[in-house]
Amino acid sequence: MYFCPMYSKEIIKGTLKPIILKLLEQEGRMYGYEITSKVKVLTQGKIQITEGALYPLLHKLEAEGIVITEQENIGKRIRKYYLLTPEGKNLATAAIDEFLDFMVTIKSILDPTANISYGNAK
Amino acid sequence: MYFCPMYSKEIIKGTLKPIILKLLEQEGRMYGYEITSKVKVLTQGKIQITEGALYPLLHKLEAEGIVITEQENIGKRIRKYYLLTPEGKNLATAAIDEFLDFMVTIKSILDPTANISYGNAK
């Protein structure tokens, strides 16, 4: 039985992993370059994933069985799609939920107006 | 003139700094152990700052002129209070704002329901 001791460290650190997991969950499959450009567009350039961070992480996720890959040849170029495994889907859901929860917690510290309650409701 | 290129790396990583700056801004002055226990209470134990992360960061902030210290003797024990300098106050405001903004951005990716708009309002 799991009794909420504390957020895991990786989630407090690093937003890259939850972002990737979310996008893969949503899009079905994506290739590396597509992830960086999608995030760039979604965030209006505010978040630009570097290749040095992305590719090693994708490889790690693959080694851990969280994603599998499908290679496709686009002309003479190789494109490597990443897909969540069934296990990866579970992990993705959990990781995203945990991160959203974490943000509520952080926000309650950084932005107390977000939590104003009226009356005696708690 | 500053034209939004991208979030700084430190803020994407590490929530510790914004948390500390926020608490100091709010409380006026705090000592290390007080910060850890306050965060623990505020987050119902979900965030537990380790001393190995806290003290080196506080020392760094002091070296950078973001905080100054006041020592007090409690019995035979020393208690070291940290206070924001005027420069530190500016930095605190900026860092907290940036972090809150960052969370909106991340949330728009991780939780698309948070951004549903009706009609053509932007």
Add this chain to the structure above:
DNA sequence: TTAAATACATAATAAATTTATGTATTTTTG
């Protein structure tokens, strides 16, 4: 035809944090 974009990858370095360890005082509890 040249620059920019697409598409992958890895190595060296830097930064942030965890884990472990250390010292010492004060308070609580059995």
Add this chain to the structure above:
DNA sequence: CAAAAATACATAAATTTATTATGTATTTAA
């Protein structure tokens, strides 16, 4: 009252995560 837990600081080693730099090669746009 003795032992455990809490208070209060600190640092060093190891780990994790990400940046920066570099490399290769193809395709598209200027």
